[in-house]
Amino acid sequence: MVENRPFVTWISHIVLIIGVLIIAFPIWMTFVAATHDQATMLRPPVPIWPGRHLFENIQTVLTSGYNRPGAVPLYVTLTNSMVMALGVAIGKIFISILAAFAIVYFRFPLRQTCFWAIFVTLMLPVEVRIVPTYGVVASLGMLDSYSGLIIPLIASATATFLFRQFFLSVPDELAEAARVDGASPMRFFWDILLPMSRTSIAALFVIQFIYGWNQYLWPLLITTKTSFYTVVMTVSRQASVVDTVPDWNLLMAMAMLAMLPPVLVVVFMQRQFVRGLVETEK
Amino acid sequence: MEKRVIFHDRWLPYLLVAPQMVITLVFFFWPSGQMVWQSVLLEDAFGGNSKFVWFDNFVHLFSDSSYYASARITLVFSFLVASIGLAVSLLLAVMADRVIRGAEAYRTFLVWPYAVAPAVAGVLWGFLFSPSVGVVVWLLRGIGIDFNYVIDGNQALLLIVLASVWNQVSYNFLFFLAGLQSIPKSLIEAAAIDGAGPGRRFWDIMFPLLSPTGFFLLVVNIIYAFFGTFGVVASLTQGGPAKATEILVWKVYNDGFRGQDLGGSSAQSVVLMLVVILLTVVQFRFIERRVHY
Numbered sequence: 001m002v003e004n005r006p007f008v009t010w011i012s013h014i015v016l017i018i019g020v021l022i023i024a025f026p027i028w029m030t031f032v033a034a035t036h037d038q039a040t041m042l043r044p045p046v047p048i049w050p051g052r053h054l055f056e057n058i059q060t061v062l063t064s065g066y067n068r069p070g071a072v073p074l075y076v077t078l079t080n081s082m083v084m085a086l087g088v089a090i091g092k093i094f095i096s097i098l099a100a101f102a103i104v105y106f107r108f109p110l111r112q113t114c115f116w117a118i119f120v121t122l123m124l125p126v127e128v129r130i131v132p133t134y135g136v137v138a139s140l141g142m143l144d145s146y147s148g149l150i151i152p153l154i155a156s157a158t159a160t161f162l163f164r165q166f167f168l169s170v171p172d173e174l175a176e177a178a179r180v181d182g183a184s185p186m187r188f189f190w191d192i193l194l195p196m197s198r199t200s201i202a203a204l205f206v207i208q209f210i211y212g213w214n215q216y217l218w219p220l221l222i223t224t225k226t227s228f229y230t231v232v233m234t235v236s237r238q239a240s241v242v243d244t245v246p247d248w249n250l251l252m253a254m255a256m257l258a259m260l261p262p263v264l265v266v267v268f269m270q271r272q273f274v275r276g277l278v279e280t281e282k
Numbered sequence: 283m284e285k286r287v288i289f290h291d292r293w294l295p296y297l298l299v300a301p302q303m304v305i306t307l308v309f310f311f312w313p314s315g316q317m318v319w320q321s322v323l324l325e326d327a328f329g330g331n332s333k334f335v336w337f338d339n340f341v342h343l344f345s346d347s348s349y350y351a352s353a354r355i356t357l358v359f360s361f362l363v364a365s366i367g368l369a370v371s372l373l374l375a376v377m378a379d380r381v382i383r384g385a386e387a388y389r390t391f392l393v394w395p396y397a398v399a400p401a402v403a404g405v406l407w408g409f410l411f412s413p414s415v416g417v418v419v420w421l422l423r424g425i426g427i428d429f430n431y432v433i434d435g436n437q438a439l440l441l442i443v444l445a446s447v448w449n450q451v452s453y454n455f456l457f458f459l460a461g462l463q464s465i466p467k468s469l470i471e472a473a474a475i476d477g478a479g480p481g482r483r484f485w486d487i488m489f490p491l492l493s494p495t496g497f498f499l500l501v502v503n504i505i506y507a508f509f510g511t512f513g514v515v516a517s518l519t520q521g522g523p524a525k526a527t528e529i530l531v532w533k534v535y536n537d538g539f540r541g542q543d544l545g546g547s548s549a550q551s552v553v554l555m556l557v558v559i560l561l562t563v564v565q566f567r568f569i570e571r572r573v574h575y
Contacts, residue, residue, distance in 0.1 A: 012381050015374070023392055030406055043414060105288055124314060130535060132316040251405070259398045269359045280455070
């Protein structure tokens with residue numbers, strides 16, 4: 001701060017506190033709703049302080065799911081979401097770090113073609129080409145499978161660009177030294193490049209984990225068996241059933257569990273998260 | 283930019299790019315090609331017969347008043363999401379940049395919403411604004427406003443704007459904060475010595491220097507409002523009531539999957555594709571310029 005103006009500083013704090021309160025309010029209300037029983041949640045006005053039924057509600061949704069026919073226990077959908085999020089994050093990092101290595105450290109015919117082919121995937125988010133992509137996955141027999149949930153989502157340009165950018169900033173002397181010492185390209189990759197990319201990998205992992213976990217439309221379309229449902233689509237699907245009064249306590253307990261893993265990742269890996277966010281957009 | 287030192291191997295590079303290329307070809311180029319192809323076909327809903335109809339699907343699309351209605355809603359929606367989202371997050375970022383004490387804590391509390399899926403964000407806001415038990419609806423009723431997004435189209439649009447802005451604020455905030463922190467302190471100090479107050483310093487120094495970040499965020503927010511908000515709409519309004527919140531990306535899904543109109547849905551996808559390409563090109567042109575800034 002360049003000067004001392006206590007009044008302006010006070011205003012700043014007040015604005016920030018109001019901002020934080022508004023931002024946190026929906027999350028607080030979700031938590032509160034998850035701690036009451038059903039009868040309380042049907043009588044307006046709903047309470048704004050927590051009640052005593054939190055563990056009961058969580059236990060109900062985890063073991064038997066939402067109180068409706070065809071409900072799936074939430075531990076199943078949470079496991080599926082975890083598999084999908086980890087699969088998307090690890091898969092993306094794996095294929096893009098290899099591709100970036102090839103594009104930066106080799107000269108081969110079709111190199112520019114590969115680069116542009118990867119580049120144009122930026123142009124078309126999965127929501128836009130959803131109908132034909134569904135058709136392709138269906139004709140490959142990948143509906144209702146983890147590979148169908150994960151593989152179509154891991155083709156993306158951002159991760160490849162991030163690694164390409166990073167490799168270009170690695171001093172040439174390292175590759176030169178490795179070559180003089182007779183190291184093979186893969187040896188150089190494993191022993192020098194990969195350890196150096198650790199922070200980029202961590203940053204990317206955080207972003208892609210959240211991306212994979214928060215997918216909604218894709219799992220909604222390609223899963224018909226309840227054993228492959230993910231948690232985000234389950235919550236949303238239960239919420240948008242028309243003409244029924246939702247059991248808000250159970251629904252909000254589900255929503256809370258659905259957002260807990262990515263929120264924990266963001267809060268506890270905040271440094272990597274901010275880095276990943278800023279770098280993938282370069 | 284190219285590497286000076288490279289490795290030589292005949293097959294290894296192909297092996298290395300193969301996984302990414304195979305996945306890109308199968309799950310990107312194949313469906314995208316099909317999409318373009320389908321947009322010039324007329325197919326009956328049960329598969330089987332399809333007929334090449336040139337640009338009939340597009341002609342049909344552009345003579346369809348419901349398509350224009352949907353486009354208009356999308357424009358209003360994206361304008362509101364981008365402008366409110368950018369204004370709120372810029373305000374918060376400027377304030378967070380000012381304070382020394384507690385800046386980390388504020389940031390921790392403000393980055394949460396990014397981690398919440400749009401579909402779940404929709405559920406949370408649906409609860410706050412639930413016509414029967416929503417706490418905000420109850421408060422509004424106290425001051426004489428009747429809020430029921432299930433039957434009122436404008437209120438439904440307002441609600442999906444609020445939920446989308448809430449979901450995107452952390453992203454904008456982090457970028458604005460990073461932009462503010464990269465402004466050299468010497469500039470601010472020099473202005474302060476010359477007698478410029480905080481407001482003057484903001485408008486004459488910080489705001490112009492932030493404009494690259496702001497422009498970048500504008501494009502990102504428009505793309506987000508066009509496509510990323512699908513989950514919000516699906517959880518809250520499903521395009522209703524009476525199509526008042528039917529944004530274009532929801533219409534693609536609705537016509538393609540529920541209406542089984544593959545040709546029409548593909549034609550819409552192709553139009554959206556052109557929009558994304560345009561936005562991406564604008565963004566890249568601009569980023570290139572920023573490098574030489």
